[in-house]
Amino acid sequence: MAKRSSPEVNAGSMADIAFLLLIFFLVTTTIETDSGISRKLPPIEESDEDVIIKKKNIFTVLLNNKDQLLVEDNLMELGELREAAIKFLDNGGGSGEDKCSYCKGASDPKSSDNPDKAIISLKNERETTYATYISVQNELVAAYTHLRNIRAEELFGTSYSEMQKNYKDVNWPGSKAKLKENITQIKLEYPQKLSEVQ
C-alpha cells in the first residue's frame, strides 16, 4: 500500500503559546531578595557624661564561648528567652512619671520601670558561634514584635506585623500617612532598645 503523506501541522499559533508562557513566567517569578535582621550600631564617639541607668532597667543576656546562655545571672535555654524578655519589657514597675499605663506585666518593682527605659544588653565572647548569636537576636526581636502586636491589636484592631505588611503593600487601599503615624506610635511605646556590647 502506498504511504500517505501526513498533513502538515499548523504552527501559526505556536508563537501565541510561547508568548502566553512568557507572560505567565514574567508575572509569577520574583527575583530573590535578601532578608535579615536589621540593626543599628552605636556611634563610636563617647559622650563625656555618663548616662545613669538603673540596674533594674537592664536585662543582661550573656553568651559564653560554649554557646551557653546566661540571662540575668541565671543559666537559661534558648526556648525560654523570649518569654523572659517579654516579662522584663512589659513589667511596668515604675511609679509617678515612670508609670506605664499600657503594660500588662507583673509590675514588679525589682524589674523594669517601663518599656521606654528597659534596655536589653547582649554580650558575647569571641568564641561564640554566629548561629547562636543570631538565634538569640531573633528571640529578642520576637519579644519586641510580640508586645507590639498585642498593643497594636488593642489600639487599632490589627497586629503590628500586619500594619507593616500593609505599609509596604502598594495595593493597600487605606491611608498610608495615618498608618505610618500608627506604626510610629507603637514603635514609641515599645522602642527596640537592644545594645550589643563589644
Added chain:
Amino acid sequence: MSKFNKKKKGELPAVNTASLPDIVFMLLFFFMVATVMRDNELKIKNELPAANQVEKLDKKDLVMYIYLGKPNDGFKDQFGEEARIQLNDKFAEVSDVPAFIYAERETKREELRPFLTTALKVDKDASMGIVGDVKQELRKVNALKINYTTRIGDVSLNSN
C-alpha cells in the same frame, strides 16, 4: 493515473521550524527575568543561619556586602582554616574594611549615601570574634546601618 501518485514513496514532510525562534526567545526572556546576578564569586563557605524575625532588604543598589566564613577547600593552604573576610571577590583583612566602605560610598550618589546598609553575610559556623571586629571597623567609618543576612526559618535549624 498519475494524479494519484502525488509523492514518492517514503518521503517525510519537513518539520515546521517557524516557531523555534519563539521558543528560544521565550527561554531567553525567562532566564533574563529570573536570574539573580551574582557579582561575587564566593571563595568561602557561606551557609547563612536561620531566623524568622526578618526584614526584607529592598533597594539592592544601596547594600554593601561583606562575606565572612571559612575558606573553601582550594584556598585552605593559603588562608588557613579560620573564618576570613571576603570583600568583592578577594580575601581581605579586618583593616581593609574601612577602605572598602569608602570605595563603595564613592560609587553612590551623594544624596543616597546616608541610606547605605551593610549586609553581613556570615557563615553560621563562624565565631563572633571576627564579626565583632568587623562591626567595630564599621563603627569607625560611621557605617552604622547593618543587616545580619539570614535564611528564613525557625531558629531551631541553627543548632546541629
